Amino acid sequence: MKVQMLSYKRLDSPIHRLAGSTKLIFFALWSVVSMITYDTRSLLAMFLFSLIMFALSKVKFRDYSFVLYLILFFFLLNHIAIFLFSPHEGVKIYGTTHELFHIIGWYSVTLEQLFYQFNIMLKYLTVVPIALLFILTTDPSEFAASLNRIGVNYKISYAVALAMRYIPDIQRDYQNISFSAQARGIDTSRKEKLFKRLKNVVSILLPLTLSSVERIGVVSAAMELRGFGRHKRRTWYNAKSFTARDYAAFAVILIVMAVSITLTVSNGSRFYNPFV
Known part of the structure; x- marks a missing residue:
């Protein structure tokens, strides 16, 4: 990847x-x-x-x-x-x-x-x-502004934007965890047989899920500390x-x-x- x-x-x-x-x-x-x-x-x-x-x-x-x-x-x-x-x-x-x-x-x-x-x-x-x-x-930020502009609640809009931002983050975490696993002898490259490779990939999913949950907690705490959701409306920096x-x-x-x-x-x- x-x-x-x-x-x-x-x-x-x-x-x-x-x-x-x-x-x-x-x-x-x-x-x-x-x-x-x-x-x-x-x-x-x-x-x-x-x-x-x-x-x-x-x-x-x-x-x-x-x-x-x-x-x-x-x-x-x-x-x-x-x-x-x-x-x-x-x-x-x-x-x-x-x-x-x-x-x-x-x-x-x-x-x-x-x-x-x-x-x-x-x-x-x-x-x-x-x-x-x-x-x-x-x-993603502009997409959230677009959803809000057509009538979608800004909390939902922001959640969708965060989900889009998580895609590259999850890919990067998967790559890092995969490299760490390969250093310990768990090969997920094409050199390994297909079923063995799938088994090794599954072993990566648990730490990947835990890291994702941890990131969600950090982002949620940061948004709460900044008072996100307190007001009924908000402005958007990236709106066009x-x-x-x-x-x-x-x-x-x-x-x-x-x-x-x-x-x-x-x-x-x-x-x-x-x-x-």
Whole structure:
């Protein structure tokens, strides 16, 4: 674990310069649109746009690669489960059957099922990049200010910000404990066999948990001594005001929503059907 995963890094990019409130609202509306629609054209356009946003952010692949691989693994399991439990869902949705080949029993591969699961894949590929981008380009303190700005209680907002700040701290503690364990002969590197390695990693979790609990106690005591939570409102040092680029981002997401709704209405349903 040589790099900090899913931690904010201050960079000079158009995405980083957006206000936290803008990115939060954009992400929320983007997620709603991508989850509601099954229009392939809309999802493909959103996916390509999310890739462009990632390129503009200047975020390096190593900063989120591990989490991305983990998401893709569960994404693969989800696809397998969909086919195992409902291999003809696409046929029910699109109303036609174009069988490619039969496997066994009621399991057969159809164009409709492949197209249906392709759309599900697009949904993941549309939401995941924006979610990662939001986490990687938003300062935790500014994120807390953004939550408070849209009506979330500042205590909850601050708790979320602390959770985001703990991510790199926990990674650093894990790395230090891992090095200490390796010095005592407990190897967690790739040189060890997989099951032995997993067993050694589990042995690190207890001291990692205890160190995390201790840090929570220290932070809680410090906040209490400073009178946190005494007043109903608070100000934020890292809060940003909206600028022209923030309003441009709002315009983009509203256009995306309008186009998606238009395509859905023209289809007559949430699903784009190329088989009719």
